[in-house]
Amino acid sequence: MNTINSLVIEGNMVKEAVAKETTRGKKVANFPIAVNRSIKTSSGEFSKEVSFFDVEAWGPIAETCVQEGAKGRGVRVVGRLKQSRWENAEGKHFSKIFIVAEHIEFKSQYNKNSDSSEKEEIPTEEFANENVSEFEEEEMVAF
Numbered sequence: 001m002n003t004i005n006s007l008v009i010e011g012n013m014v015k016e017a018v019a020k021e022t023t024r025g026k027k028v029a030n031f032p033i034a035v036n037r038s039i040k041t042s043s044g045e046f047s048k049e050v051s052f053f054d055v056e057a058w059g060p061i062a063e064t065c066v067q068e069g070a071k072g073r074g075v076r077v078v079g080r081l082k083q084s085r086w087e088n089a090e091g092k093h094f095s096k097i098f099i100v101a102e103h104i105e106f107k108s109q110y111n112k113n114s115d116s117s118e119k120e121e122i123p124t125e126e127f128a129n130e131n132v133s134e135f136e137e138e139e140m141v142a143f
Contacts, residue, residue, distance in 0.1 A: 074107030
């Protein structure tokens with residue numbers, strides 16, 4: 001049986017993409033995005049729920065992320081989820097799920113028709129994961 005692992009997610013870059021090169025010479029860029037969702041509470045008021053997701057992009061897509069991306073820039077990411085598992089020196093097991101980008105679209109940086117009061121607030125990175133993964137498709141490279 002085939003399974004499906006595909007997603008489309010839109011949000012704003014929490015910080016600029018960090019580009020690195022693997023031991024095999026492949027380029028990889030990592031950056032977190034914030035996704036906002038408005039929720040109507042039982043009292044009828046709206047509150048904002050923010051979720052943070054780490055994105056990993058490879059090759060030419062990684063280069064584009066570094067050139068075009070900036071903190072606060074809106075992005076649409078098409079990709080898949082990937083889980084990494086590892087064990088530290090003390091034998092404790094860890095796991096992380098992140099998005100591997102297969103296609104990224106950047107929203108226009110400036111919209112002449114938008115009112116400044118309607119601009120989306122960009123969350124701070126205090127809740128964003130600071131660990132940036134460096135994974136080859138075939139092997140894990142040291143953190």
